[in-house]
Amino acid sequence: MFTRLRTIALAGLVFLSPLAAGAASAKKLNVVASFSIIGDFARHVGGDRIDLRSLVGANGDPHVYEPRPGDVRTIAAADIVLVNGLQFEGFLRRLIEASRTKAPVVELTKGIQLLRSREQAHSQGQPGHHHHHGDYDPHAWQAVPNARVYVKNIAKAFCSVDPSSCKTYETNAKVFDASLTALDAEIRATIASIPPHKRVVMTAHEAFGYFAHEYGLTFLAPEGLSTDTEASASGIASLIRQIKQDNVSAVFVENITDPRLVQRIATETGAKMAGELYSDALSGPDGPAATYVDMMKHNASTIRKAIVPDVP
Numbered sequence: 001m002f003t004r005l006r007t008i009a010l011a012g013l014v015f016l017s018p019l020a021a022g023a024a025s026a027k028k029l030n031v032v033a034s035f036s037i038i039g040d041f042a043r044h045v046g047g048d049r050i051d052l053r054s055l056v057g058a059n060g061d062p063h064v065y066e067p068r069p070g071d072v073r074t075i076a077a078a079d080i081v082l083v084n085g086l087q088f089e090g091f092l093r094r095l096i097e098a099s100r101t102k103a104p105v106v107e108l109t110k111g112i113q114l115l116r117s118r119e120q121a122h123s124q125g126q127p128g129h130h131h132h133h134g135d136y137d138p139h140a141w142q143a144v145p146n147a148r149v150y151v152k153n154i155a156k157a158f159c160s161v162d163p164s165s166c167k168t169y170e171t172n173a174k175v176f177d178a179s180l181t182a183l184d185a186e187i188r189a190t191i192a193s194i195p196p197h198k199r200v201v202m203t204a205h206e207a208f209g210y211f212a213h214e215y216g217l218t219f220l221a222p223e224g225l226s227t228d229t230e231a232s233a234s235g236i237a238s239l240i241r242q243i244k245q246d247n248v249s250a251v252f253v254e255n256i257t258d259p260r261l262v263q264r265i266a267t268e269t270g271a272k273m274a275g276e277l278y279s280d281a282l283s284g285p286d287g288p289a290a291t292y293v294d295m296m297k298h299n300a301s302t303i304r305k306a307i308v309p310d311v312p
C-alpha cells in the first residue's frame, strides 16, 4: 500500500546514495525483513552484499508481534524494507511511520495469484460488513510457486536500490530458484503418496490455504487467517462436530501458536496428535525448519508420516 509513494521518493534518492556511486568498497545494503521467512529469501538473494535484520524472529508470530523500541531504529537505518503485505504484519504501519524511513517498503506478494479469504467469500452480498483482515489470505509463501515470485521481487527490489550489484542479485536469485523448483517437485511427490481421501488434517489457524490449494489437501482450523482473535465457542463446537463426522487423519500444532486449543480439540474428538507444522515463522538454527526449504520439506513429510507411516 505504501510501495508506490516510496518508489517515487526513491527516484530522487538514488543519486544521493553512496551505493549508486559505484564504490566497490561501499557499505553493504542494509536490508530489513519483516519476519523470518522473508529474511531467509533475502539472505539467499543478497548473499554477502547485504546486512540483514528480521524483525519477527524464529518461532515468532507476525500477526500479533509487539515491536520493540530498537525496531524503530532498525527501520530508520534501512536501505530497503521487505514485507509480505496483505495486512499480514499488523504491527508494520505504525512502525514505518514512527521510524520516518525514506527507504522503499516493498510488498513481496505483488504479482501472486491470491486466494480470497473464506470470511470474504462468506460475506459477499452483505453490505456494511467490514473486514478486519483484508480480502485475501496473506500466507502466500506456503505454496512454493509463490515463493519463487517473492524471490524474483526481492532481486528486482535490490537491483533498484543497489544497481552496482544487480548482476550478483540476479545470479543468486536464479540459483535459489532452481532449488525451489526441485523443492516443489519433492513436495508434490510426497503428497502424492497419500491417498486423496485421507488428505484432511487440522492445524491451529488458517495458515495453509495456499499449501492446500497447490498440493491438494484440506486443512481445518479453529482460528481464522489471523491469530489475533480467539476462536469462538460456537466455531470450536462446529469444528468438533465436523471432525467427528469427517475422517480427519491427523491434528498438528503450529510453532507460532499456543498448542492447548488444538490439544483440547484432539482429546475431545479422539483425533491423532501428529506433531508440529511451521506456519508463519522458521525454527531456530538447530530446529527442523531453519530455512524455508527445510520448513516446507518438514511440513510435507510430517503430514505424510502422520497419515501413511508405512510409506518409506
Ligand SMILES: [Zn+2]
Residues within 6 Å of the ligand: 063, 139, 205, 206, 207, 225, 226, 227, 279, 280
Ligand atoms: Zn498466520
